[in-house]
Amino acid sequence: MKEDFLHYLWKFKKFDALNLKSVQGELITILKTGDYLELSGPDFFNAHIEIGNQKWAGNIEIHLKSSDWYLHNHEKDPAYKNVILHVVWENDTAIFRENNTEIPVLVLKDYVSKEIIENYNALFAPKTWISCERQLKEIDGFIFKNWQERLFFERLERKSKFVYQLLEETGQDWEAVLFCLLAKNFGLNTNGDSFLQISKAIPFSIIRKESFEAENLEALLFGVAGLLEAEKEDVYYKDLKFRYFYLLHKYQIEKTYIEPLQFFKLRPDNFPTIRLSQLGALYHKHQNLFSKIIELKSVDDVYRLLSVSASSYWQDHYQFDKESPKKSKTLSKSFIDLLIINTIIPLQFTYSNIIGESISENLIDFVNEVASEKNAIIDKFNSFGINSKTAFESQTLLELKNEYCERKACLKCAIGLELLKNN
Structure with a gap:
């Protein structure tokens, strides 16, 4: 069990949200789960909930165990003073504010269906290469294509950081x-x-x-x-x-x-x-x-x-x-293709961002004219039925493998979220 699974459950309300009770025995109604910003500080900002008959607006902190609050030294961090609900998988200790009032606790595992947990365990079961390799072909083509576009521009954003560095130098x-x-x-x-x-x-x-x-x-x-x-x-x-x-x-x-x-x-x-x-x-x-x-x-x-x-x-x-x-x-043509992928397109992307010109569609059309790269990662995806014919496809698969699969970031990946939902 990973904490980002709990983030997923809370963000998308993948639990019985109509019958929630705090460890202290008070009814909990979620009006707004809050904004998941992935920044330092509490996990979800500006949440709105009702506990008993009292409405609260503030932040939500999520942990596998409630004792993680002290393990992470949150009691010493002023950023956590406005936490209105502590969402945990296991409650093993009480958490108190500076004024000695106890922070309400929701034990999420009591409200999550057995099927969702089984789907999660299936997604993260040990595999030979990536978690979803046997299920990749099940993904709807529209979802996969949209995710590829997102991956392509995430990759360009990362490459553009080096261009910005060179501009400074x-x-x-x-x-x-x-x-x-x-x-x-x-x-x-x-x-x-x-x-x-x-x-x-x-x-x-x-x-x-x-x-x-x-x-x-x-x-x-x-x-x-x-x-x-x-x-x-x-x-x-x-x-x-x-x-x-x-x-x-x-x-x-x-x-x-x-x-x-x-x-x-x-x-x-x-x-x-x-x-x-x-x-x-x-x-x-x-x-x-x-x-x-x-x-x-x-x-x-x-x-x-x-x-x-x-x-x-x-x-x-x-x-x-x-x-x-x-x-x-x-x-050679193949060498120039590498220059297109690693020099020309990142340069055009960064320059267009600086001058405020949108060329996203042009870049996708451009890279789709270039033949797919050939390497061990692309070959492996091909063996799962995910064929790569253009550099757009190979670049997105490299980004998927290196930035999501390798990091086990399935719950931040459109493919992982779709499989978790569909299973």
């Missing part, structure tokens, strides 16, 4: 924010943090000035990344190293620690050398990239905009001094 420079976001996502999970450190170590004003020289951009990125510190005979390597130290001196760039870049277990096309070169090529090809990305309305437009390739040296190299069979190192 860059002095509200949207172009610099975009550069940091792109760098992080060019590095993927393995090198994302290191690439982000690289982007922050180079003032974006320098990227702007040097964007007309592709080799200078590559020299800056490789140098700050720590990839130009060895002695090599490779002519291109020597050229980049010379450019880097010239630019380092010219702009008085301070050296900062960058987490070492990882090559191990990466496919060659994802080597940091290739991704850094592609990132430099993108900023060589496009000035004012932020304004172009904000105006994007379709996936095809993104593919055209981000159609860049690593520099010519990397067409037959993956590492310095090691020649490989020639292969075009352009950004």
